[in-house]
Amino acid sequence: MGSKKNDIFGSMRFLLPEHREMYLRIKEEERRHVPPELDQEQLGAISELVWQAFQTGSSLTLTYYDGQQPRRMSAHVVHIDQAAQRIKLRAGSETRWVPFARLLYVELEATF
Secondary structure: OHHHHHHHHHHHOOOOHHHHHHHHHHHHHHHHOOOOOOOHHHHHHHHHHHHHHHHHOOEEEEEEEOOOOEEEEEEEEEEEEOOOOEEEEEEOOEEEEEEHHHEEEEEEOOOO
16 A cells, blocks of 8 residues: 555656646746845835835835836825734725735835
8 A cells, every 4th residue: 555655656757858847937037027125225215205104195116026027107105014014005996905014115106
């Protein structure tokens, strides 16, 4: 009975060359899109701008890492979840949660 179990697991480790190539390509792609590390000064500035936008209802233009590449959007801060360290953004009718750690750049939009 133990030998059957070993055979099942042995066959599961077998990869076709096409699958191996695809796996290596995916891993290379993941390495290519690593977000930059921000220092404490940059994180503090981003935090201050997010808080200011939330308090005043101002719109932000922000760049965040979506897990694969940087994305840019203009939105309003609807909620700041300090426990989960994320912010809820509204752009038009769309809302989205963005982890604070994925924010790369934030600027307040000018109001006239």
